[in-house]
Amino acid sequence: MRPHRSRPRLRALALALAFGSLATIGWAAPLGVAVAADLEALFELLTDAYADSATPPVRVDEGEHLVLRHGEPGWRHTGAVAVLPGVVLEIVADHDEAAPFMRFATSAAGQRILVSAGFLPDHVRVTDGAGRSFDVAQPVARLASPYGVATYLAYGVGAGDRIVLAGFLGARDPEGAAAMTRIDRRFPDLHAVTSQAAVNVETIAGAAPDVVFAAARSEWIGAVEALGIPVVVFDGESSEGLVAGMRLAGKIFGPDAAARAEAWISYYEHVLEKVDAATSGANARPSVLFTGTARTTVASGAMYQSALIAAAGGTSSTAALPGYWNEVGVEQVLLWNPEVILVPPYGGASVAAIEADAEWRLLDAVRAGRVLRVPKLVAPWDTPVPDSVLAVVWLAEVLHPGAVDLDCASEAAFFYRRFYDYQIGSEEVDVLCSP
Template sequence: MKKILLVSVLVLLVGVVTLAGTVTVVDQTGRTVLVTQPVTRIASVYGISTYYVYALGAQGRLVMAGYVGVKDAANAPAALKTIDPDLKEKITFGVPNVEEIASLSPDLVLSNPLKDKGMAPLLAELGIPTIEYAPEGLERVKEGMLLTGKVLGKDAYSRAQAFARDYDRIIAAVSTAVAGRTPVSVYFCGTNKLRVISGDMYQTEMIALAGGESVSEKLKGYWNNVNLEQVLAWNPEVIIIAPYGKVTPSDILDDPDWGSIAAVRSGRVYKMPRVIAPWDTPVPDSLVGILWLAAVLHPGAVPLDLAAELERFYSTYYGYELAEEEVGRLLPQ
């Protein structure tokens, strides 16, 4: 009886252990994947899952990796280059073909079925397991961390569990703090000030959780182009600029054509910060992104110290110690 109970506990903690040295998991697309242990060589061809690997302390196992928000190694965030001096050796762009991946002899491939269609079965024919992610959703980020941790070993899974606890704690604090408050209307733009998020995107859910309402939530698909007349009609109370791209708050605040918009008149135009991964994408860092958004939309409402949470997050999950001046730049101004 004790032996049966022990096996049951192991299944709950690590996944379904089918054979000695293997772990079976169900990925975010519902596929059952058998992964031989230990995993020492990882090809993460999906730019979101790469940051899961980093946050779990396993970046040294990456032999190939895509990075959302990074166009070339030279211009990667300084913090990312600090925690991984070998970045330029593993970074890849676009979708590599199966032959390129196989030539690196990975134990595991991390991918996204929408971007890497047809890759998983081809890799399976070569005996290379693939975990597929579908992370567009707040709970999916936590699930993705736990899923990745399960196949990367005890230490990684322990860190994934710690992230899940932090996730639950911060989400609960933000949700409770903004409950009953009038949602703040938010215009969220990307690499162009007239290029906005749709209601299907992760950023819309982040804004809602932080006590806001995206003015472009009725748009569909991915990034949408709009005209100034539409922005004027929306008249958002707050404007947020994505952390990537060249658009700055002054590009909007100093543009007379935008001067009548409520957010511009009150000076509530912000560029979302970034340390390692972009905060507005479904990566672990989006957890502090939600906390930052809540501080922007409802100053003083959340009973958490944003500076302390930022320091703790990057130290715990990336092994990166934020300098005092870095923390100052990350706080809403």
């Protein structure tokens, strides 16, 4: 390693070598960073601002632990972050300070330094899911997301640590709450709201957010905006809407979030393309009924659940139904006679209740034992959240066993490590991916 060190550091190193050990004087080998020539000013700015280490990073010509270079982190790569658009900080060798320095460089504090120095803009122009265009000041350090679906978009782009108030869809049950705590240790102390309807303007204002995430149906949008707090509306009831939502969330939280959003989009498209290629030539596309919070509450053809069924190589029994959740009679369900019935991991419906019902036992799906609960770690996989990419893999395996060259267990392990920074356990994966 040939570092560019100041003379005091060189004298300290010489003393350490004279005594035969760096550890004898408390010297830790510094974090070495190889820096592209035209990025030296950026590196010096970040290094000077980084105050969490007794041994700040140093620029080196060889033996580096990190590389600051031009490029983009690929969707398969978990060891790189985007400091600026088109500028990557990539880990190439282990060092205790590598991950903390990378986190600082992409944090709100790091972004604030880069904004002040003119490396990043002080605002971004966004167009939200309601088609409204406005500016969002940078960086966004505090997020309120009463809309439980949008909360997971923030986690997916690496901004979960900026949440100060949120709805956590799927975290109300003990298992979901425990999993959310494993993903984010702050969860028990975060201001979690049970629903958007339970939130008022005073609650949101009290969290002092820089920005608020909402659904189009949120009733408090105008009142919050009147306080000068920007509200970003998300609309994700389609694959296109989810992709747009991820890209929007990425833009709001800065370069690394934007790069992570693009990485997720690339991964999502990769999965959709592989499943489509494997199932498009199938002789049959099994019919699938997606039930809701009750057995006779079913997802419409316009909802994301129907899009997932189609993406996995199935045909939604309710594809012709308009609107949102629909109430139907048992007679209609018998006419559809689906080959597979999906039950969400929320609400009052259950696999056991369907299997125990005498009328429902007349259905092919029930007789064949193909009434299945949709998985969830925290966020239900059937909702328009980043995790739903795994629902495509899981359901494709159910509908077309052996046809798709993707494995739910492997994809789940990759997904949670890449997009939630969470090393999921093998037992958790087994529960999620078992049909």
